[in-house]
Amino acid sequence: MAASLSDAVRTFVRDGDTVALEGFTHLIPHAAGREIIRQGRRDLTLVRMTPDVVYDQLIGMGCARKLVFSWGGNPGVGSLHRLRDAVENGWPQALEIEEHSHAGMAAAYAAGAANLPFGVLRGYRGGDLPGRTRVATVTCPFTGEQLAAVPAHRPDVGIVHAQRADRHGNVQLWGILGVQKETVLASRHSIATVEEVVDELAPVPGAIVLPSWVVDAVCVVPRGAHPSYAHGYYDRDNEFYRAWDAISRDREAFRAWMDEHVLATVTA
């Protein structure tokens, strides 16, 4: 249950796995992403609504074979250059993409959490996306309405970051909650990194708790969401997101930055 991040990643994340690191702008498990890079995992299928800097790094370091996503930009800044380089030029390797809308991704996670084979929504109508992704049409048996069906997300491993856990491994998070609960419940195994462990989880308005028995490993990683943020602990590092644009634009600069700031750093 309580584990070091390196042990948790070594135990649960295998080459070729489908892995979802979630957190919608808030609580993005960046430290876990960097640990996967350090351990040199390969051929991963990465699932995430907004790939963000965390997947830009994994893709640029050659960890990913496929990306399942719905919005692949640097929020408020522009492009994710490593993602673009992989899609446009196949560097450092070809990247297969399966692209959805946010609503479709959310429905797919919710279906996975509910142990259903597909999610259903009123979406994907018209436009060119339906011809390019895994979506089908189902007919409502009661009204005859045509609805979109998306296959459920069932990752091998779901990874989230949270504010804190108690000594039993119950995990508490609050603020913008994204799809973290659905990710944990949809995944075969799950890892939660947390800012701290406390004796008792005091109630917080709007907080949710993931009971210890749905989380395989809880790892204490202070500032584990940086450059994303942990509500109540530290703010989003907007300067870093702006700086990432220049760091990631150039292959050499990117590799040099990763060597210095990720590969040469000690495992949490």
Next chain:
Amino acid sequence: MAVEAARRIDDEAVCFVGIGLPSVAANLARRTHAPRSVLVYESGTIGSKPRELPLSIGDGELAETADAVVTVPEMFAYWLQGGRIDVGFLGAAQIDRHGNLNSTVIGDYDRPSVRLPGGGGAPEIALGVRDVFVMLRQSRRAFVDRIDFTTSLGDRVRVVVTDLGVLEPRDGELTLTQLHPGISVDTAREATGWELRVADDVRETEPPTKAELDALRSLRTKGET
């Protein structure tokens, strides 16, 4: 652009807001004529009242100042698909004369010359809100005869606010209905990649009022000095 878009937001309108110009417009409306408008961000915050403009749609400020924070599946299922949003803002890399938008790729999907971020919330926003407002700088690169990829449909696009003027659908085609001060019809035509229809009654945008300018200046993006 922000001022003109803000003016079109009714008081009490529920607005699904993205980052950048839409966020400026919606916050400007809330600080001027529409104090009861409701700002909804797709990260799950409902009724956000940010003091500073957020850089990302998930900044902590949006949650701290919100009436309610919901999960992303709930946001898209209960609130957007549930038909509870009046106005949705969209931007794009390309638009056609019917208001269809491309924010996915320039070039071929499998071998794009530019891979753009993708649709995100846009496909269902375009289907699920009452009125779509598009905000986009007007140029031949963006206003094209044929978009390279249809990310979202133009059926509910009610207005396109550009840096030159305003386009609104008339008989199924976006038509120039308004020009900002100092902009000529020819300038707007030159910045459009199709034969731009011009309304008979094109009017000039009212210049920003002092109250609008003051409110605009009071809005600055978090992290900027």
